Amino acid sequence: MTTLLNSTANTAANKSCAACKGCVSQAAILAASDTPVRLLKPVGLAQDGFQVARFDPICADEFQSVQQAEYASCKRGKNAKNKLARKTRWGAYIRDTFSWQDRTTYSLPKELNPEEGGAIREFEQLDDAFLHNPVTEKLLRAVFHAWGFEKSSEEQLYQVQLSAIRYEPTIETPAWPSPVAPHQDLVDGAIAVLHRTENIVGGLSRIYDLDRRPLVQMDLRVGDILFVRDAEVLHQVTPLMLEPGENWSAGKPAYRDVLLIRFQPVGR
Numbered sequence: 001m002t003t004l005l006n007s008t009a010n011t012a013a014n015k016s017c018a019a020c021k022g023c024v025s026q027a028a029i030l031a032a033s034d035t036p037v038r039l040l041k042p043v044g045l046a047q048d049g050f051q052v053a054r055f056d057p058i059c060a061d062e063f064q065s066v067q068q069a070e071y072a073s074c075k076r077g078k079n080a081k082n083k084l085a086r087k088t089r090w091g092a093y094i095r096d097t098f099s100w101q102d103r104t105t106y107s108l109p110k111e112l113n114p115e116e117g118g119a120i121r122e123f124e125q126l127d128d129a130f131l132h133n134p135v136t137e138k139l140l141r142a143v144f145h146a147w148g149f150e151k152s153s154e155e156q157l158y159q160v161q162l163s164a165i166r167y168e169p170t171i172e173t174p175a176w177p178s179p180v181a182p183h184q185d186l187v188d189g190a191i192a193v194l195h196r197t198e199n200i201v202g203g204l205s206r207i208y209d210l211d212r213r214p215l216v217q218m219d220l221r222v223g224d225i226l227f228v229r230d231a232e233v234l235h236q237v238t239p240l241m242l243e244p245g246e247n248w249s250a251g252k253p254a255y256r257d258v259l260l261i262r263f264q265p266v267g268r
Helices: 061-071 134-147
Strands: 037-039 050-054 085-094 097-100 158-167 189-196 200-202 205-208 214-218 224-228 234-237 240-242 256-265
Touching (some): 061 158, 134 256
Antiparallel strands (some): 085 158, 158 256, 189 256, 205 214, 205 234
16 A cells, blocks of 8 residues: 555544535545544554545535435345445446446355345446546545555556445434444455534444454544455444434434445456
8 A cells, every 4th residue: 555545543633524615626636634543452553454544525515415416315235134225336447447337236255244144135326427426536546546556557457346335323223334243355445434414423443453353443534535455454334323412303314425445456
């Protein structure tokens, strides 16, 4: 991973997304995040195992409108036990160009996701308009280059997998991730937080070593991206709950939107 991705452990207060207005005009690169990272075990942070970075264009009002419209149509997958609303899209990246496929099914081995038992799940596809939005494409390119693959897209064909997930807890029911336990996904991944409403608690990202010893815990902000090297660490997201407060009223939606981004060289 490039040195551009520098995880931090400071305690700076979270910045409001309102400060990001107009940031889409800024250089579309990844920067170090100041999201507080809390150590769960007094060990050194492995620079190659995970990193946190920021991509401020996510916070721009125009992109937020596009993203909200796309995620509002996310639905629970067919043949899926988990009730999270989700869309997926598979594609290819070569010569700096994305080509998107019509594929709706997804499955993980039972060993990696015992809750779904290896079932073949079916999800609706992310719309082309969202995929070809300039901010979305800049985000995907920034994530690709951050991994520092040995070969560029001019020399190598890469598979791309996207999963758009909306966590939407209610007073009665938490939003449970899938799987709940610390796990691996068989491929390196980046988790970008695109939106989060008020009155949400939970959704903490946790990193463990391969012996399941906890390393760090972090509460990612909108615009943050967590990079995870799958072979080196386990990762987990805690359940999300709705927390009534001064700005909440019955029936007011509460949700957290993330985009999982995975690149993999074809033929590896």
